């Protein structure tokens with residue numbers, strides 16, 4: 001067996017604990033993707049995601065959440081569950097429908113560090129996929 005010992009740089013590369021600190025305490029990605037009307041998967045923009053994103057951004061500023069970044073995102077590939085957003089670094093997904101939902105995510109999750117369980121998306125929530133195929137419209 002010819003094992004070589006990692007050098008100092010290789011050892012550092014394999015040590016996640018030496019990652020730099022987070023640039024943003026929380027980073028929120030809100031899908032604002034738009035698809036043509038009638039697309040079988042729908043899209044978040046048609047479900048008011050742009051307005052909700054704008055509201056969230058404005059409210060986060062009013063709340064003084066300078067260490068939280070709220071960005072628009074392209075399709076997050078959970079379209080049927082939209083509007084969708086995901087918050088990192090914890091990777092929690094939500095599907096807010098109203099500005100009241102956004103307020104609850106801001107105060108409970110982003111300010112207090114809790115979770116809004118009634119709005120959370122879980123892996124099993126997604127409809128079955130036909131990977132590599134365009135889904136056919138339901139009849």
Ligand code: FES
Pocket residue numbers: 031032033034042043044045074075076077078079080082084
């Ligand atoms: S259009 Fe928003 S997740 Fe795909």
